[in-house]
């Protein structure tokens with residue numbers, strides 16, 4: 001049984017690994033730079049309720065998160081309301097399927113195509129399994145099987161919006177695991193997506209009360225197990241001396257967005273086993289300190305993201321004019337990239353808010369930041385005006401009860417084919433260092449559906 005295990009990073013990856021270990025009777029020590037845990041699964045008080053500010057849902061592609069929620073006593077729900085793609089004032093339904101690729105030829109999302117574009121897409125049925133089998137990116141596959149129009153009008157708004165990267169930069173096997181094999185089996189892309197997704201099975205879910213309930217429940221359970229959690233400690237250096245790791249840590253200056261070490265507060269921690277569950281920008285410089293590891297590349301940086309959460313009181317919002325929300329087609333005359341009508345998508349939020357502020361109180365989240373666009377930090381008035389246009393209703397300053405704007409910077413690493421190759425050689429080098437494991441979104445894949453199962457598996461299998 002491993003002893004003296006230290007987990008670097010108390011985001012969802014670090015907490016999940018710690019929990020899987022604790023269940024086996026292995027009590028790790030978590031070191032987290034910030035004074036709060038959960039990393040990008042962040043929450044805060046807005047409009048008098050605890051609201052997700054970062055991640056708000058998980059993909060149902062693996063059963064691990066559902067099982068984790070069940071174990072922790074967290075009920076979860078799939079989203080209410082249809083979601084849309086918005087293109088200069090015209091909204092069309094988002095395909096039910098995978099990253100905007102429909103799982104059926106009857107999907108309403110095809111209505112965005114012209115007759116000629118639809119005819120090109122229909123060729124997928126007759127192309128056979130080999131066409132696109134050598135594609136490395138999501139864009140290549142969609143372009144060659146369904147045509148450029150499907151890529152631009154249906155896939156790019158969804159995949160590009162969620163990954164904050166162009167589909168030309170998204171590694172096919174990382175963002176669509178199993179799809180390549182399914183095409184070989186099914187003979188067409190649409191049938192392959194159908195075999196993975198089914199016709200109408202939901203693809204997302206959220207614990208009732210928000211994604212941050214998972215963080216809260218994990219922390220509570222870890223404390224009950226007796227796992228030591230140290231917040232406000234930044235890891236600044238690491239080395240392996242004999243069979244032990246020496247980890248240099250320093251107190252954090254308390255800065256919420258970019259904590260820095262306070263000089264003169266350094267101390268050395270020793271560990272037999274280290275699990276790095278840091279962001280890529282923190283993990284890579286530390287990994288490069290090991291003589292066995294040698295690389296010169298940097299993790300690719302996604303677009304700088306800004307999110308604005310608005311608490312609004314306006315009865316026109318009760319009609320859910322754009323269902324659970326929309327993704328904006330790149331190239332539209334609109335600076336926002338997405339809008340989530342959170343209180344429609346997740347009804348607990350509406351119920352909780354209406355108890356405090358009365359009926360017709362809603363949460364609307366507007367997101368900004370696309371690759372290769374200058375960083376935009378909108379004002380509350382900008383956000384209100386963007387939300388009004390996207391929802392096609394007039395929202396005014398008097399409707400606005402509260403607003404929280406957060407600039408996340410380039411927080412997500414797009415998983416490009418180049419990054420995937422880099423990771424493959426890095427993983428071989430990491431395997432040369434006994435006692436070291438690495439997890440987190442930059443290595444596991446963006447999104448909780450990839451991050452949590454990866455982190456859990458490390459905790460379950462650590463020897």
Ligand SMILES: Cc1cc2nc3c(=O)[nH]c(=O)nc-3n(C[C@H](O)[C@H](O)[C@H](O)COP(=O)(O)OP(=O)(O)OC[C@H]3O[C@@H](n4cnc5c(N)ncnc54)[C@H](O)[C@@H]3O)c2cc1C
Nearest residue numbers: 009011012013033039040055056057235282440441447448
């Ligand atoms: C606005 C936004 C919305 C999102 N929405 C969704 C969504 O709806 N669904 C979804 O699946 N995904 C979503 N994501 C992505 C998802 O949140 C991340 O993939 C996931 O939370 C990453 O978890 P992690 O533990 O790997 O990394 P992080 O959350 O980045 O955790 C790393 C932790 O390490 C700590 N750390 C860093 N450096 C050091 C150091 N030197 N010493 C000590 N500690 C350190 C950090 O403070 C942090 O707590 C969203 C992301 C953002 C930014």
